[in-house]
Amino acid sequence: MPKTVAIVGGGITGIVAALSASTNGDTVHLFERTDFLGGKIDEWIRPHGREQSIPTGPDAFLARRPEVTELAISLGLEDKLISPSAGSARIYRDGRLHPLPPSVLGVPASADLGDTGLISAEGAARASLDLDARDDRPDGDESVGAMVRRRLGDEVHEYLVDPLLGGINAGDSDRLSVVSGVPQLDVLRKKHSSLMTAAAQTLAAAPSNPGPVFQSIDGGLNRLIDAAEAELERRTNVSVHLSTSAELDRGTDSAWSVSNIEVDEVILTTPAGVTADLVRAIAPAAADELAAIDYSSVALTILVLPPNTIDLDPSISGVLVPRLCGLHVTAVSFASHKWPELAPDGSQILRVSVGRRTDERWSQLRDDEVVQLIRNDLSEIFETIIPDGPSLLTRWMQSLPQYDVGHADRVQAIDHATRHLDGLVLTGAWRSGLGLPACVASGRAATAKTT
Numbered sequence: 001m002p003k004t005v006a007i008v009g010g011g012i013t014g015i016v017a018a019l020s021a022s023t024n025g026d027t028v029h030l031f032e033r034t035d036f037l038g039g040k041i042d043e044w045i046r047p048h049g050r051e052q053s054i055p056t057g058p059d060a061f062l063a064r065r066p067e068v069t070e071l072a073i074s075l076g077l078e079d080k081l082i083s084p085s086a087g088s089a090r091i092y093r094d095g096r097l098h099p100l101p102p103s104v105l106g107v108p109a110s111a112d113l114g115d116t117g118l119i120s121a122e123g124a125a126r127a128s129l130d131l132d133a134r135d136d137r138p139d140g141d142e143s144v145g146a147m148v149r150r151r152l153g154d155e156v157h158e159y160l161v162d163p164l165l166g167g168i169n170a171g172d173s174d175r176l177s178v179v180s181g182v183p184q185l186d187v188l189r190k191k192h193s194s195l196m197t198a199a200a201q202t203l204a205a206a207p208s209n210p211g212p213v214f215q216s217i218d219g220g221l222n223r224l225i226d227a228a229e230a231e232l233e234r235r236t237n238v239s240v241h242l243s244t245s246a247e248l249d250r251g252t253d254s255a256w257s258v259s260n261i262e263v264d265e266v267i268l269t270t271p272a273g274v275t276a277d278l279v280r281a282i283a284p285a286a287a288d289e290l291a292a293i294d295y296s297s298v299a300l301t302i303l304v305l306p307p308n309t310i311d312l313d314p315s316i317s318g319v320l321v322p323r324l325c326g327l328h329v330t331a332v333s334f335a336s337h338k339w340p341e342l343a344p345d346g347s348q349i350l351r352v353s354v355g356r357r358t359d360e361r362w363s364q365l366r367d368d369e370v371v372q373l374i375r376n377d378l379s380e381i382f383e384t385i386i387p388d389g390p391s392l393l394t395r396w397m398q399s400l401p402q403y404d405v406g407h408a409d410r411v412q413a414i415d416h417a418t419r420h421l422d423g424l425v426l427t428g429a430w431r432s433g434l435g436l437p438a439c440v441a442s443g444r445a446a447t448a449k450t451t
């Protein structure tokens with residue numbers, strides 16, 4: 001039976017839920033607080049000869065999961081799928097840029113770490129103990145930090161695993177759940193008592209030509225949002241309500257109403273804190289659990305530099321900065337190396353991240369002060385003066401949900417506390433992964449739950 005469904009939140013999760021519910025034949029009302037769709041998928045349209053779109057949020061998605069690729073194909077964007085030209089990262093330590101050793105998410109596949117110069121001889125010797133140490137895997141969840149420090153030592157954790165994983169969600173890998181936050185590491189720890197052996201086995205089993213790790217859409221990920229928005233507009237069973245901060249009501253007859261529109265079902269795809277506020281009156285225990293999900297803030301700054309300002313091989317996609325280096329910058333992505341079409345005039349376009357869960361020093365500063373700190377840090381990292389030039393800083397406050405140890409239990413508690421509320425689905429980036437493929441999967445799964 002076709003139903004009327006309200007979807008709250010017009011980010012990628014809500015958009016996919018709207019596409020999916022309307023394909024099922026339901027009448028859909030999509031509510032978005034701002035005056036545009038896309039949520040964290042946003043761009044800086046820079047007038048530069050021609051209009052140039054530089055992403056201010058996500059710039060790519062993991063291609064080894066199929067969901068975003070499938071979405072792009074379903075929206076007629078098959079020919080627009082592109083992969084980055086550069087894919088090799090470096091880690092900064094002690095004034096030098098070091099290549100990563102063969103690893104799975106920073107877990108090295110061999111104790112022979114000396115060649116990279118990134119890990120000291122002592123650190124490599126400590127890591128090698130993992131090969132023969134007794135099996136001490138706990139049954140339940142643990143933090144990435146606890147697992148890696150125990151098996152491979154602090155140095156491998158601080159200079160390899162944490163820069164890679166901490167960068168993804170601006171988090172603190174000493175609190176990040178292995179089970180919910182980095183399921184690939186959970187697979188690794190279940191494979192073999194030695195993490196290094198498990199990483200080596202994983203790399204050995206990988207296909208010799210695995211295809212691109214990341215993909216994007218020609219012209220930027222906003223073209224995916226544009227295509228989805230056009231498709232929603234074409235569908236007569238979809239109404240998009242922009243600039244509408246949705247409110248949720250449940251009548252005494254158990255009927256749902258969202259911003260005064262009566263609906264049979266409601267899918268909330270908003271960040272956990274907003275969802276907590278929306279459900280507090282009807283499910284206070286769920287609201288408490290949702291409100292307890294912590295979020296990190298980051299500043300992402302786009303810098304446009306003259307050609308050849310930084311002398312770096314074009315195959316290098318970015319640089320990760322371990323927290324022990326004490327700099328403000330956590331990661332530098334060379335957008336013009338990854339996507340050369342962004343800079344036909346040879347300018348160097350950088351996307352620089354500042355801030356992590358354990359470092360919010362930047363949030364008290366003005367934009368120009370943060371940009372100056374970034375220029376100082378980049379001068380130190382790349383040993384060159386970073387001149388003034390066009391820049392755009394985006395403050396992503398409370399934007400990245402933190403999957404702490406025990407996250408799966410918390411999600412279960414939320415489901416338990418809302419199980420009596422027929423027709424209500426709570427989802428979004430806080431639920432089962434914050435990467436774009438996971439969000440697309442969550443949006444689709446949400447409509448499967450309501451049918």
Ligand SMILES: Cc1cc2nc3c(=O)[nH]c(=O)nc-3n(C[C@H](O)[C@H](O)[C@H](O)COP(=O)(O)OP(=O)(O)OC[C@H]3O[C@@H](n4cnc5c(N)ncnc54)[C@H](O)[C@@H]3O)c2cc1C
Nearest residue numbers: 009011012013032033039040057058059246429434435436
């Ligand atoms: C700086 C940054 C870089 C990232 N880079 C990558 C990357 O390269 N690859 C990747 O895979 N992932 C990346 N991510 C993660 C990814 O972008 C997000 O997890 C994902 O876009 C979240 O989508 P969503 O729809 O769940 O939530 P959101 O995009 O947050 O959408 C939620 C929407 O709900 C709306 N809303 C809030 N309250 C209300 C209300 N009361 N009523 C109606 N609407 C409301 C908001 O305005 C928003 O539009 C990045 C994230 C950030 C912040």
